[in-house]
Amino acid sequence: MTRGERASAIRGKGFNCAQSVFAACADLAGMDEKTALAIAGGFGGGVRSGEVCGAVSGAVMAIGAAFPYTDGTDAEAKKLIAELTVEFRNRFIEKFGALRCSELIGVDMSDHAEMQRAREEGRMSICKEFVETAAKIVEEIVREHK
Secondary structure, X not given: OOHHHHXXXXXXXXXXXXXXXXXXXXXXHOOOHHHHHHHHHHHHHHHHHHOEOHHHHXXXXXXXXXXXXXXXOOHHHHHHHHHHHHHHHHHHHHHHOOOEXXXXXXXXXXXXXXXXXXXXXXXXXXXXXXHHHHHHHHHHHHHHHO
């Protein structure tokens, strides 16, 4: 199973996009899946407001966990995480054209009724591609920079 497929399988169990990507990539940072699911729990649906896509948030969390910047005086680590985040962002935008959940799906994610309608109509199925691609990009970035 590829990392993207793993992320999609986690999403298929009812988890949000951020949880799915972060949990599928947690092992890249030596983190367990349960902890990753807990940390990313509130980031789905663009923090439930249609802002930055949950798959993007989960990916950035995974990159941060894999390349920790935990010492405020470590200018090298700070520079690296900034560069890798921009690299991820650029690859995702190149593929999908946006980072905002509402733009990607075409649904006002801050409107619960509209989001529910979109889910019932199957319009949220596109999220599978965002989740799979985000996890794949994280894996590539980790492989290229470790």
